Amino acid sequence: MGKTVLHLELHSKTRVFRGCDVAALEDGLPRTKLRKIHTHGKQMLFEFTGGHWLWLHLGMTGSLSAPAQPYEAAKHDHLVLHLRDTALVFKDPRQFGAVRYYEGKEPPGFWQALPPEPQDKDFTAATLKGVLARRPKTPLKTLLLDQAIFPGIGNWMADEIMWQTKLLPQRLPATLDAAKIRELHRNVQKVAKVSLETVGKDWSDPPKSWLFSHRWAKGHACPRCHGALAREDLRGRTACWCPHCQH
């Protein structure tokens, strides 16, 4: 099968392994077989035979690859899991990502308690309406970054959703009528879905008609009205929006 863990390589054992029992990981994983890979937003859970679980969060600059053997660890590779034909490599220069290890018959409790992903059918317009009622004072763009509600939505996706819905990032939840809430819900699902099929799949760009390709570009013009985009810090993150299109 070639799914047996032959050997593990751990580097820089501190930062990305915060909260991880490194000794248990090194001891427990070798000789098990990879059974299944689960994903949720930027998190992944690898299931191994015998009740061993490896959890990853990609953070901002984390990536997982499966190069052919023999593979030699490169700079910023924190974890290399050697199988027979391939290696599984977690690389993360900025180390905002994380690795943890669990043992148990079932997936770890926190994994089973994760909120629905924004593109999931369980994330309904009614769910969103409830969230907006509970969080009246948080600007909508900032709210979209709350991982307890929108797991996996990060800064550019939040700006993208606001731009597509033609809402200013600073807009407060209470000011939306029912129709706008439905529109926001549609766009949350659409942006999450399309992003997974493009950026998430192979780092290809989403459609050129999106804000995505323009928000960091020199001259930064809105792809819809061609006016100048605005950029400003909002609650500690740079928000990018079109002052002409968004209200």
Next chain:
DNA sequence: CATCATGTTATAAT
């Protein structure tokens, strides 16, 4: 050299 970055999250304050 200074600034900024495709992200969360721990902790403090209200």
Next chain:
DNA sequence: CATTATAACATGAT
């Protein structure tokens, strides 16, 4: 307790 605000993490690109 629930919600809101702020600082922090480490490295690379410009």
